[in-house]
Amino acid sequence: MTDSALRISHITVKPDRIVARVEVAEERHARTTPSLIAMLAPAYPHLLEHACVNERGDTFAAVAGDTSLPHLLEHMAIENQVRMEGERFATGATYVGKTQWESRVRRIARIELSYADDLVALAALRDAARDLNEAVSLMDAGDPSGRLAQRP
Secondary structure (H helix, E strand, C coil): CCCCCEEEEEEEECCCEEEEEEEECCHHHCECCHHHHHHHCCCCCCHHHCECCCCCCCEHHHCHHHCEHHHHHHHHHHHHHHHHHHHHCCCCCCCCEEEEEEECCCCEEEEEEECCCHHHHHHHHHHHHHHHHHHHHHHHCCCCCCCCCCCC
């Protein structure tokens, strides 16, 4: 793998969704932390409000501080899609995602994301992975109050 906390090793575009294989580099990066979520909150202000099927509540907020890193990536990609589509078309589309471990031991997950436009979904996932890796890198450097680079 690379120096990144996670990488997308394969993407399949299906007629109704993209399916991404995500590899987490190290066990210490397999789970989120409240500090990581707090760092991402300014760039992803609606993240905690996302509907989310989980064992603790009805929103992503219920699990955000202790969930898998790929699950966080899923929600970040969804938020990016909403933002990107809103800027282009204001489609009002509802996006659905699903994350599961293919191999928890090997830290390989599968993320499925619905889309209105496959190219937007691919860009949203790419940007989410970049932002998440940047945030984890800042956390690793001991800078939990760091800010993600400003994006145009």
